[in-house]
Amino acid sequence: MAELDTLDIIVLGAILLGTLAYFTKGTYWGVTKDPYANVFANANGAKAGKSRNIVEKMEESGKNCVIFYGSQTGTAEDYASRLAKEGKSRFGLETMVADLEEYDFENLDTFPNDKVAMFILATYGEGEPTDNAVDFYEFVTGEDTAFSESNEPALGNLNYVAFGLGNNTYEHYNSMVRNVDKAFTKFGAHRIGEAGEGDDGAGTMEEDFLAWKEPMWSALADKMGLQEREAVYEPVFGIVDRDNLSAESPEVYLGEPNKMHLEGTAKGPFNAHNPYIAPIVESRELFSVKDRNCLHVEVDISASNLSYQTGDHIAIWPTNAGDEVDRFLDILGLKEKRHNVISVKALEPTAKVPFPTPTTYDAIVRYHMEICAPVSRQFVSTLAAFAPNEEAKAEMVKLGSDKDYFHEKTIPQLFNIAGLLAQVSNGEKWTSIPFSAVIEGLNKLQPRYYSISSSSLVQPKKISITAVVENQMVPGREEPFRGVATNYLLALKQKQNGDPNPEAFGKTYELLGPRNKYDGIHVPVHVRHSNFKLPSDPSKPxxxxxxxxxxxxxxxxxxxxxxxxxxxxxxxxxxxxxxxxxxxxxxxxxxxxxxxxxxxxxxxxxxxxxxxxxxxxxxxxxxxxxxxxxxxxxxxxxxxxxxxxxxxxxxxxxxxxxxxxxxxxxxxxxxxxxxxxxxxxxxxxxxxxxxx
Known part of the structure; x- marks a missing residue:
């Protein structure tokens, strides 16, 4: 038999490789990716090699209290941050805030009994965990959890605190915190205080949280031998002026959500940390009457790797209206400094800056802060110390301490923070408020979710949105209360269609986006999977x-x-x-x-x-x-x-x-x-x- 020459070997090798590739496709290569998999690390996300061992992390950083959050819209994350600040300032706890998806939980059974873990857990939809809490929830409540193998109380050393965010209009009200609390109790963990429950359906979430945390702190102080002290504001973030940079400097963020967007190299996967800047291909009003109007908007996702299924949600990343940005910067005395470049630095190792820096005051307020949200009574208490005069300080103290008075003065007017500050001080500027307190006290501007109103079978690369524009007149206020995202969409629709706009409000949005990157009518979006689905068998009624x-x-x-x-x-x-x-x-x-x-x-x-x-x-x-x-x-x-x-x-x-x-x-x-x-x-x- 003749020896194989080099060419024969190459050909046979290629055939062998091709055969191997054919039989391993879908196992070792060519695996279809879950379009909803969250594999993009955000700008402040986990660094390569960062430990996922929470016990190790706490030991390294000298912490004795960790506040975990499971958050969908940012409220649970905000509550976690507030508890961390309060625990440190009032009781001297060494606190840290932790995103549930950034840590593993197999080692909770080694959690030291001289430390405490707090769990602030929102329930999403019909009793489901929030996106960032899915793995944690399945591990703690699932049948195959490692804790169930032990005859001893596996979590006997764990001291924990629990608060849930829910909505009583859903059947599975606050099931997330209830089920986690039940599982922890089953494995022998010790809950400190009651498991609190906030009710968004009754509109009492904030007051439920405030009412729960006071007895919780008392119980925790008894358990851990803590001494309460006079709370003094201690900044979590440092603000550094960057006089060597200007708003035109290429490394300065002007509203871009992460480095890829800053550098113009943004690519998928697009998700809750990384939006796709989608072109709007069509926008029109379905109806327009005296007190409201409704928009139909079509966004094109064909140039992205985004996909959706009928029944999913689309997230719109809004920007704040220029009128509101101006009002906010003005009352804080920052209007003249709006384009000054600053860096925001975490002053302790476990804190995370909620937006990329260096950046400008204008960019932070316009693209990253919920400046139009209802006022938090706890935040009002924090700001009282920085009032411009004694009269304003006394009013802020009363608002912060008297629940009924606070509701009487703020709820009917739908005040946001700038509106309330201006009302309390009669327009006098609040120039003593540290900007760090503003970053800590206001939520991050969140995407707004809308049910997709198109079929992925009919138009797989085009997503339809149907939204009523929020525009509500308020007694005693000259201007109406306006929804953030729907008015942003309305302004985009007006620009796209060349509508005559009698109101100045819509014109105040930065529709071109940071560095004019949204030109041509674009909107930042991502897709969120939903379980709201047609039956797989179309013959079913x-x-x-x-x-x-x-x-x-x-x-x-x-x-x-x-x-x-x-x-x-x-x-x-x-x-x-x-x-x-x-x-x-x-x-x-x-x-x-x-x-x-x-x-x-x-x-x-x-x-x-x-x-x-x-x-x-x-x-x-x-x-x-x-x-x-x-x-x-x-x-x-x-x-x-x-x-x-x-x-x-x-x-x-x-x-x-x-x-x-x-x-x-x-x-x-x-x-x-x-x-x-x-x-x-x-x-x-x-x-x-x-x-x-």
Whole structure:
């Protein structure tokens, strides 16, 4: 047999490699990435080689108190930061704040009993953990946790504190903190004080938190032998003037969220730490009446690696309006220094600066701070020491200490912090407030989430947004209260369409973005996965309840079913209950429903409820009651039931009506009807996408 020459060996080698590659595809290479995987480290995220061992981290940094947070919108993170500051200033605790996703928890059983761990845990959606708490929650509450293998109380050394953020309009109210507390107790951990629960549904979250923390501090002081001292403000961040830099210097951040955006090299994955600057390809008003208007916006994601599924959410990264930025900088006496370059430095090793630096005062306030949010009573107390005169100081002390007085003076006017400071001081500037206190006391500007109103089957690279513009007149105020993100979208729509804009407000947004990088009508976005999904089998019936902008995801659902029908798939009955005020005023997508009806025939039915067309108000829950027999039949055929919109009233009433329908149509007690609805929720046959 002739020896193989070099060419033969190369050819055989190539064939062998090709064969090996074919059989290992999807195992060792070519693995499809989860489009929602959060693998991009943010600008302040974990450094290479950073320890994920919290016990080791605390020992290294000399800490005896860690405050973990599970946060979706930033509130839990804010509470964690406030507890850290208060623990240090009032009781001399050496505190640190920790993001749950940045640490492992296998070693919680080695947590020293002379230290304390606090857990500030928000519940997201239908009893789910927040995105950054998923791994922690599964580890602590899952069946395969390492702690369950031990006969001894595995967490017997762990002293912990717990507070939950929830919404009582959801069935699984505060389930995150309840389930974690239950698991910790099971494994022998010692809770200090009560497990607190804040209720966003009742609008009492802030007061619930303030009421919980005082007895908690008392219990913790007893447990750890802490002595309370007079609280004095100690900055967490240092502000350094950078006179050698200007706003034009290439290394200065002017609102860019991370270094890749600063350098113009931003690439995916795009997520909650790294937005995609998406072009808006179309924007229009679905309706515009005296007191409100509604936008339809289409953003193009074709040049990104973003993808979405029907029923997902899109996050809009807003900027603050120029009017509000000016008002804020002015009351702090920073208007003349707005473009001065500063660096913000953490003064202790575990603190994280919430935005990239060096930057400018203007960029921080415009792109990174929630300056339009309602005022926090605790923050008011902090700022009292920096009042411009004794009269203002006395008023701030009273506001901060008297809950009823605070609510009386701030809630009806919907004051943000600049508005309140100006009111208290009669316009006198608050030039003594350290800017570090502002960074610590105000939340980071958060993305706003909207239910996507398009089908990924129909338009996979274009995302539709449907949003009512928030614009509310307030008694005693000259200017209305305006929503941050929806007015930002309105300003973009006005620019894109060349609308005459009689109001100056929309013109004050920096629509071109930092360094004019958003020119051509762009908006920063990312996509968030949702469990609000059509059944995988299109022949299953679906019943959808969506008044107002609650109809947004159902436009996507019906759009998808129409396409499936056009493709020849058997599509089940698709019943949509839509409510608005008047057919001639705010009937969203009226013409489109007719087009979908042509595609779906008798498989699609739109049932309308016009609340202001007749003397007696008619809502979607009333029309649902009328269709009780058909609704029950569809559910008996394993149909899926969906609700989107207002959680506090509509969603609760729909839930109650459905239980009554089942009770009546199936001849069972109302209690049994309620149990059946609960069972539907547990099996995902009943799904909600609701908000307060």
């Amino acid at each position: 679906v019943i959808m309840i969506g008044p107002g902008t609650g109809v947004a995801p159902f436009r996507g659902f019906v759009q998808e079913r129409a396409k499936q029908a056009q493709n020849g798939a058997p599509v089940g009955k698709t019943l949509l209950f839509f409510g608005c005020r008047k057919p001639e005023e705010d009937f969203m997508y009226e013409k489109e429903w007719e087009e979908y009806k042509e595609a779906l025939g008798d498989k699609f039915e739109l049932v309308t409820a016009f609340s202001r067309q007749t003397k007696k108000k008619v809502y979607v829950q009333h029309r649902l009651q009328e269709y009780g027999k058909e609704v029950n039949e569809l559910l008996s055929q394993k149909g899926f039931f969906y609700v989107c919109g207002d959680a506090a009233n509509m969603a609760r009433e729909v839930n109650a009506v459905l239980a009554k329908i089942i009770s009546t149509e199936r001849g069972v007690t109302e209690a049994k009807g309620e149990d059946i609805v609960k069972s539907m929720r547990s099996s995902n046959q009943y799904q909600e996408d609701v908000w307060s």
